Amino acid sequence: MMFKKLIAAALTGTMVLGTAATVSAATEVTFWTLNTRQEAVEPIVEAFNEANEDIKVTAAFYDTDGIKDACKVAASSDSLPHMWFNWGGSLGQFYVDNGKTYDLTDYANENGWHETYSAGALNLCTLGGQLCGYPTSYNVLGVYYNKRIFEECGIEIPTSFEEFEAACAALKENGYVPMAAAGLNGWHVMRWVELLVEHYAGTELHDKMNSFEESWNNEAVVQALAKYKEWVDAGYFPDGFLTADPNDTIMSFGSGECAMDLQGQWYDGQLLQNELEVSNYGVFAFPSTDSSRMSAFAEMTQFNKNLSEEELDACVKFMEYYYCEENVAEYGAYYNLPLPKDGAKAPEDQLNVDGMIETSNTNGTFTITDQAFPTEVADALFNAQDAIANGEMTPEEGAANIQTAIEAYQAK
Amino acid sequence: MKKGKKSNFGAYAFLIPAAVIYLSVIVVPVFYSLFISLFKWNGVSDREFVGLGNYVNLFTNDPTFLIALKNNLIWIVLTICVTMTVSLGFAVILNKQFRGRTVFRAFFYFPCVIAPIAVAIIWRWIYNPNIGFINQFFKAFGINYKQTWISDPKVSLYAIFIAALWQGIGQPMILFLAGLQSVSPDVLEAATIDGAGSVRKFFSVTCPLMKETFVMVIATLIVAAMKVYDVVQGLTGGGPNNSTQMLATYMYSQTFQYNNVGMGTAVACVMVLMMMVVIVPYISFTAKEK
Numbered sequence: 001m002m003f004k005k006l007i008a009a010a011l012t013g014t015m016v017l018g019t020a021a022t023v024s025a026a027t028e029v030t031f032w033t034l035n036t037r038q039e040a041v042e043p044i045v046e047a048f049n050e051a052n053e054d055i056k057v058t059a060a061f062y063d064t065d066g067i068k069d070a071c072k073v074a075a076s077s078d079s080l081p082h083m084w085f086n087w088g089g090s091l092g093q094f095y096v097d098n099g100k101t102y103d104l105t106d107y108a109n110e111n112g113w114h115e116t117y118s119a120g121a122l123n124l125c126t127l128g129g130q131l132c133g134y135p136t137s138y139n140v141l142g143v144y145y146n147k148r149i150f151e152e153c154g155i156e157i158p159t160s161f162e163e164f165e166a167a168c169a170a171l172k173e174n175g176y177v178p179m180a181a182a183g184l185n186g187w188h189v190m191r192w193v194e195l196l197v198e199h200y201a202g203t204e205l206h207d208k209m210n211s212f213e214e215s216w217n218n219e220a221v222v223q224a225l226a227k228y229k230e231w232v233d234a235g236y237f238p239d240g241f242l243t244a245d246p247n248d249t250i251m252s253f254g255s256g257e258c259a260m261d262l263q264g265q266w267y268d269g270q271l272l273q274n275e276l277e278v279s280n281y282g283v284f285a286f287p288s289t290d291s292s293r294m295s296a297f298a299e300m301t302q303f304n305k306n307l308s309e310e311e312l313d314a315c316v317k318f319m320e321y322y323y324c325e326e327n328v329a330e331y332g333a334y335y336n337l338p339l340p341k342d343g344a345k346a347p348e349d350q351l352n353v354d355g356m357i358e359t360s361n362t363n364g365t366f367t368i369t370d371q372a373f374p375t376e377v378a379d380a381l382f383n384a385q386d387a388i389a390n391g392e393m394t395p396e397e398g399a400a401n402i403q404t405a406i407e408a409y410q411a412k
Numbered sequence: 413m414k415k416g417k418k419s420n421f422g423a424y425a426f427l428i429p430a431a432v433i434y435l436s437v438i439v440v441p442v443f444y445s446l447f448i449s450l451f452k453w454n455g456v457s458d459r460e461f462v463g464l465g466n467y468v469n470l471f472t473n474d475p476t477f478l479i480a481l482k483n484n485l486i487w488i489v490l491t492i493c494v495t496m497t498v499s500l501g502f503a504v505i506l507n508k509q510f511r512g513r514t515v516f517r518a519f520f521y522f523p524c525v526i527a528p529i530a531v532a533i534i535w536r537w538i539y540n541p542n543i544g545f546i547n548q549f550f551k552a553f554g555i556n557y558k559q560t561w562i563s564d565p566k567v568s569l570y571a572i573f574i575a576a577l578w579q580g581i582g583q584p585m586i587l588f589l590a591g592l593q594s595v596s597p598d599v600l601e602a603a604t605i606d607g608a609g610s611v612r613k614f615f616s617v618t619c620p621l622m623k624e625t626f627v628m629v630i631a632t633l634i635v636a637a638m639k640v641y642d643v644v645q646g647l648t649g650g651g652p653n654n655s656t657q658m659l660a661t662y663m664y665s666q667t668f669q670y671n672n673v674g675m676g677t678a679v680a681c682v683m684v685l686m687m688m689v690v691i692v693p694y695i696s697f698t699a700k701e702k
Contacts, residue, residue, distance in 0.1 A: 069668045076455035076673070094671070098456040183563075184649055239541035240560035242652040243568070257542070376670040386652035390565055393653070412452075 027314045028056045030081035031301075032070065035061035040331035041322070048321050055314045065185060075100050080304050083315045086133060088124040088298035089371025095302055096128040102303035102312065103130035111316075121340030124298030124367075133300025134319045137336035139264040140294045140360035141191060141368070142283040144352075149176055149259045150282075157284045161199055164287050168236050171259045180258035181237040182244035183389075186382025187370045189241070191262040192231075193385055194295060194369045196224035199288035203366070210372040212410065217403035225388055225395035232389045242386050250274055262286070265357065268350035269333040283352045285359050294356075296365035299336060380405030442684065449678040454671040466678035476654050477679065480662040483569060484638060484686075487658070490573050491580075491637040496629060499581040503588030504614070517589070524582025532646025535575035536562075539647075562648050565655035572656055576643050580636070584629045591625030592618065631694040638687050659683050 033041055038061045045059045060081070062070050067085060072094070074080045080100060086092045095101045108114065108131050113122065121135040145157075150167075153174045158164040168178040183189040198206050201220035208214040209221075231237065238244065238252055253261040254276050261267070271278050285292040303315055321327070328335055329347065337353055338344035346353030370378045380402050387393035393401070449466055451459040470477045506517050523531065538545045539561040550557045561571045595618050603613045619626070641660035644650060650657040650665070659679055667676025 072455065072668050072671065098454070100456070183652070186651075239558065240539075240563040242560075242563040243536075243648045244563075245536065374670075376672075379665070379669075382651070383653045386565075390563075390652060392565065 026054055026056045027310045028058065029083065029311055029314050029318065031057055031059045031318070032067060032081045032084040033059060033061060033301075034067060034085055035063055037061075037334045040327070040334035044322055044327055044331070045318075048318055051321075052317070055317065057314075057318050071095070082304050082307060082311055083134075083301050083319070085136075086300055086302045087371055088127065088133075088300065089367055090374045091371060092125070092132055092300065092302060093127045096130060096132045100305050101130070101132040102305050102307050103132065104134065104303065105131045107312070107316070116341055118340050118342055118344075121298055124296075125300045133302040134316065135298060135300050135340045136319075136323065137266075137299040138296070138340040138357075139266065139299065139336055140296045140356055140365060141262055141264045142294055142352075142356050142359065143260050143286050144253070144263050144267055144281050144283050145260045146253070146256060147280055147282050149174075149256060153259075157282070158287050160287050161289055168231070168234070172235060176256075177238045177252070177258045178236045178260060179231070180249040180253045180261040181241040182246040182249050183242040183382070183385065184245050186379065186385065188246040188249065188262075189237075189385050190369055190378070190381060191295065193224065193228050193381070195262075195286045195288060196227050197221060197369075198290070198293060198295075198366065199286075200224045200227075202290045203293060203364070206366060210367060210369065212406055215403050216406060217399045221399040221402070222395045225384065225398045228385070229388050229395060242389055264336065265346070265350075265353045266336040268346070268352050269335065269337070272333045272349060278349060278351050281352070283356055285363050291363050293364045293366050294360045295368040296360060297368040297371045298340070374409055377402070377405045377409050445677045446681055449674055449681050451674045453673045455667070455673040456671075459674075462674065466675050467682070469675070470678055470682065476657055476662060477659075479654050480650075480657040480659045480679075481682075483657060484640075484659050486569065487573065487640055488634055488637040490570075491633045492630065494573075495577055495580050495633060496584060498577065499584035499629075500588050502581060502585045503592055506585070507589055507592045520585060521582040523579045526579060528576075528579065528642030529646045531575055531579045532643050535572075535578075535643075536647055538575075539571060562656075563652055565652055568648055568652065569656050572644055572647050575647065576640065579643070580633075584633060587625055587629050587632075588622070591622040594625075595621045627694060627697060631690055634690045635687055638683055638690075 031041075031045070041059050041061070045057050049056055068091065071080065071084055071086065075095060075098065080095075086095070092101075104113075105126075108122070113131075117135050118138060121138040122131065124138065125131055125133045125135045149171065150157075153167075153170050153176070155167045155170055156163075158167050171178040179192060181189050181192060197209075197220065200223040201209060201218075205214055205218075205220060209216055209218075238258060249258070249261050250270055252258040254271070254274055263270075265283075268278050271281060285294050301315075301319055303312065307315065323335075323339055328337065328339065332347040332350065337346045337350060338357065346357075369381065373381065384393060384398035384401055388395060388398050448459070450461060450463055452462045452465070453459040502520055506513060506520070526534075537543075541547055541558060541560045541563070544561075546561070547558055559567070562568045599617060599621070600613055603617045608616065639660055640658055641664070644656055644658050644661055645664075648656045650661040659682065663676050663679040663683070665676075666672045666679060670676075
């Protein structure tokens with residue numbers, strides 16, 4: 001009896017130790033990303049964990065603004081996950097400035113990332129002199145339009161600013177809302193406003209303004225904001241657009257209520273997710289006076305500064321699996337394609353993507369304003385958009401307010 | 413005598429777990445917040461002591477804070493005047509004997525169990541200028557009236573308040589119902605015999621006898637009004653152009669979006685001080701009553 005008890009105890013002990021050994025052997029890494037990609041990420045994580053017994057990835061999901069806040073809170077309490085989705089520009093820069101991100105420069109050199117990833121994407125992920133993230137997408141924004149509506153109204157793709165305005169007038173006359181816009185968080189309306197700034201300021205001044213080398217309180221910004229107000233008053237945006245949710249523009253655009261929406265190349269994937277026929281929609285670069293540059297931004301996965309060597313390898317291994325060709329082929333609608341790799345192509349059913357990337361290479365790009373600006377300055381622009389639309393502020397006051405916010409930020 | 417002292421120590425020992433939790437999750441964070449409100453800090457880097465600079469800046473150099481403060485005060489007034497009156501009205505009606513009373517009680521309490529962010533989503537669609545219920549309702553009756561509701565800074569705060577009212581009447585209604593049921597029928601009967609009418613009975617007998625209920629309802633409504641966040645964030649995010657900014661939404665923006673943690677906690681401390689103005693008299697009043 002005693003012997004049996006000893007055997008049982010020994011076996012139990014072995015099992016416990018064995019389990020503990022198995023658990024401790026697995027490198028556990030956490031990953032925070034957008035909930036719009038959840039349907040792809042969940043099965044990918046599951047498959048990865050099954051295929052790699054020595055690594056356990058745990059994913060958590062947030063909405064667009066939620067992930068920005070969650071990461072900042074985590075950074076404050078030094079509890080950032082091992083890897084997290086982030087954008088380039090000021091959003092990614094915050095973690096670099098505060099020493100929270102792993103500098104991947106050496107790792108990239110040792111592993112030949114420069115031969116694999118596009119130079120543009122690596123540049124946008126290089127902030128403060130360090131490669132601060134694994135590049136996951138390179139996005140450019142263009143004007144999506146409904147081909148049927150354009151045809152019905154006899155509108156050709158506008159090639160000049162004047163033609164664009166004429167197209168808006170024709171659409172309005174035919175009972176359509178020319179441009180989808182949703183200002184709940186400010187950034188969707190900003191996409192139109194920044195193109196007006198690009199149009200009136202030109203490329204050189206716009207770039208200098210975005211890097212705060214030139215003041216925003218200038219005639220070009222005033223003209224841009226005045227034109228925006230003119231469009232609002234003309235009914236070129238939907239009623240109540242100032243507090244509309246940007247996630248809902250696909251409803252007004254897909255239903256044919258709005259004829260145009262300003263979106264990135266990921267929109268093809270969203271159209272497919274919503275069972276809309278991509279071939280019914282085309283894209284053109286907003287025809288600004290200068291060179292019709294498109295706004296662009298990078299997305300990346302940032303790695304925690306405190307990663308051990310094993311954790312870093314596990315994170316990169318997971319990222320490479322997440323962005324492998326098989327997964328991209330299977331879950332294409334949940335990626336911002338093409339991948340930021342040399343020679344990468346979009347899936348065949350995403351008809352507009354390759355053309356947009358090609359146009360951006362020809363026309364050039366500028367950094368999207370809410371990535372060029374710190375949040376409080378971006379909010380000053382968003383407030384100016386709201387106030388000008390509602391007639392509470394003049395374009396002159398709007399330009400002055402933005403510059404005041406920039407100066408306040410610089411004085412911090 | 414000795415026995416009594418021993419048992420007191422034993423009682424204090426039983427308080428230790430609760431005291432540890434209370435101190436660690438309430439008292440310490442409150443004082444820590446007060447402490448960091450005296451610094452300029454982005455939440456990650458080194459702190460710079462600025463004394464009362466954040467508070468001075470809020471009251472003298474921050475128009476958004478003043479808008480938020482004004483909006484919170486408007487919200488408190490609306491809550492006391494409208495939410496309390498409506499919930500009391502419903503409680504009085506639902507306190508009467510009639511067929512289906514329980515169903516109606518559940519029906520009017522139901523919005524209270526919905527998460528505020530879900531309430532915001534529901535009302536976002538109700539207020540949609542093109543396909544929303546309200547504008548479509550007008551249209552169905554041939555009324556040519558179109559309002560952008562939450563996008564119009566003149567009405568957006570009140571539009572959000574209506575959404576909050578829809579959700580918020582359930583809780584005070586239940587408290588008032590409990591208060592109404594505690595009023596002795598004998599007293600009401602005596603008042604009837606003395607010739608008092610329904611209105612007179614309500615204001616001269618029922619209301620005074622429900623004084624404690626009123627104090628509790630008013631205090632909880634004011635505290636809730638000071639903290640209002642979810643429904644505003646979900647419907648307008650404090651916009652357009654800060655017209656619906658509240659202290660809680662502004663505190664969140666300062667702390668988590670602008671990385672001005674010192675400033676954000678200063679806003680939080682102002683909120684706490686304003687709530688203390690309500691809570692302390694409330695506690696002292698109820699203590700006196702006992």
